[in-house]
Amino acid sequence: MxxxxxxxxxxxxxxxxxxxxxxxxxxxxxxxxxxxxxxxxxxxxxxxxxxxxxxxxxxxxxxxxxxxxxxxxxxxxxxxxxxxxxxxxxLPGSETSIRVYGFAEANAIKDFKSTAPGDNFTNLAEQPLNSGHPATGKTVLTGQTSRFGFETSTPMSNGAFNTKIEADFYGYCGNECNRNRLRLRHAYGEYAGWLIGQTWSTFMDLDDMPETVDFNGPPGATFRRPVQARYTWNNPNLAKFQFALEEPSDGAHSPNLVARVDKGFDWGTLNARILSHEQRVGNASKRGFGFGLGGSYKLTGTATLMAQYTQVDGDGDGAYLVGANYPVLDGGTLRLDRARGVVLGLTNTFSEHLRATVSVGTVRSTRNVGDAYVNAYGLDGNERLTQWHLGFYYLPIKNVELGTELIGGRRTTYGGDTGSLSRLNLQARYIFN
Structure with a gap:
């Protein structure tokens, strides 16, 4: 502190x-x-x-x-x-450009059914089950997702040398306290195609992630900011290629390997991603693999359809595929549950003052390791998670955004029980620079 x-x-x-x-x-x-x-x-x-x-x-x-x-x-x-x-x-005599930016943000969240533990925002993977749990609503007010940052750019012989540092106040400190702590989001330097530091995973399809008022967004996609070393080779006539060594998953000994290719068109974009990652529980270790496809299509001058598919073998951090099951130690064997996620979104900008997005995300356990999860956790392991969002942003004046969003979701376990999510999220955001 x-x-x-x-x-x-x-x-x-x-x-x-x-x-x-x-x-x-x-x-x-x-x-x-x-x-x-x-x-x-x-x-x-x-x-x-x-x-x-x-x-x-x-x-x-x-x-x-x-x-x-x-x-x-x-x-x-x-x-x-x-x-x-x-x-x-x-500053006079300096070639370095400096930008300070951020926003102050307040969220009002009303749960109409039971609230998942451990987070103010959506956490469908731990949504209380309907059986035996009365639908008790909850109201939360928080400004912890406000953020600030600065970035620099300095002209060099082989392009610009760029840096970025960004933080918010949503640092997790365990169940014994709330999240109201400073948290590092981004910290990296970038030059001549190389990026070293902490930022969005190369495996994450940020371009095709639908905008949500909810801070967490739907399950079924990658949402990770690891420390990494990434090299980018961009040929405008061919495609953009990226290769990265990323911070290991929790407990693993070797870094994660990611390769990616992106291609832009007049009508939209396409990308493909592959991942090799080690998962470890105690002394048991196993290497899993991941694969992803994503793209967007411009329906009109103001409306864009976006979609992404992600498949991951196990995820100890729950971030390479949000909603995937953790690895399970079955005797002396580590079991990796293969999960598949899909996220779809449609966004439209009605005017300079109003935009809206509707999205749905789903993730499902597909490998037949149900017995291993039942032995470890009982029947409460997640077989499928599905969550939808309908949100609007209204800009009454410059640098002010007012958001409102309806969110619904359903959790289905290996045992067939379900848990339902229903909430309203209101937001006021005041942007500087």
Whole structure:
């Protein structure tokens, strides 16, 4: 907690140290100041030449011109010009563009049925079963998903060197407390096709992920931010290829391997992804595999249909495929339950003030390892999860978004029991930069 407080203090000190001109000056302002200094220096040289021929009140005249010159030089020193990336700035003498961004966000969540433990937002994998559990609603108010970050871009000989650091306040600290702690989301550097640091998994199809007001979104897709080393080779005439070594799953000894290819078209996009990952429980280890396909299709100028399919053998972190079952130790053998997930979404922008998205996600256990899960956990292991979202965002004024979303879901266990999810999520988001 002390490190989190120190980080916030340093960020606040850095932001407060910026002059008021940081967000007011432009590149043209800076050039105008330079031109004014040049003109003043020319006038001073002319004045000195006149004084040499007929000196009249030299002290007063020189003092007046020097005062004007000092004033303009101070303005130039304090000036900050616009950077090379939208919303960024550069300090004089620096080629690095800096952008500070984020939003303050508040969510009001009303559960009409029982609430899953461990999270304010949807957690269908642990949704209480209908049998023996009365439908007791719950209301939650939280601002913990507010976030801030900064990114930089510096021109280099082989392209720009980019960095990014982003955090929110949704860090998990166990069942004994809520999530109101600083949490690192992204921290990486990127140059000449290489990215090293923490960010979205290369296996994750972020481009074809439907927007939801709910922070977690539907099951059936990848949602992971591991530390990784990634190389990207982009040939506009062919495709974009990516290869990555990613942070091992919980307890594993070897990194996860990911390869991916993306291709854009006038009508939309397509991608294919493969994964090799080690899963480990105690001393038992097994390597599993994953495969994914995704794409989008532009139905009209404002409406886009998106879809993704993901298949993963076991997932100890529950992030390479949200909703997949964890590996199970069956005697001395590690069992990996093969799960298949599908996410579909349709989004439409009605105007600059209103957009809407409808989506559904489902994940199903398909490998015949039910007995192993029953032996380990009883009949409560998940055979299928399905969740749908219907959400709207309204923008009444610049930098303000108001969201509302209806969410429903159904959990089905190996034993045939079901758990139903029904909730309303309201959101207010105030964006800076």
């Amino acid at each position: 002390k490190r989190s407080s120190l980080f916030l203090a340093l960020m606040a000190a850095g932001l407060c140290s910026l002059s008021p001109q940081v967000f007011a000056q432009s590149a043209q302002d800076f050039n105008d100041l330079r031109a004014e200094i040049k003109a003043l220096r020319t006038e001073i040289n002319q004045l000195k030449a006149q004084q040499a021929q007929a000196p009249v009140a030299p002290a007063a005249s020189a003092s007046n011109w020097n005062d004007r010159l000092d004033n303009v030089e101070l303005r130039q020193k304090d000036a900050v010009v616009l950077g090379d990336i939208p919303g960024s700035f550069r």
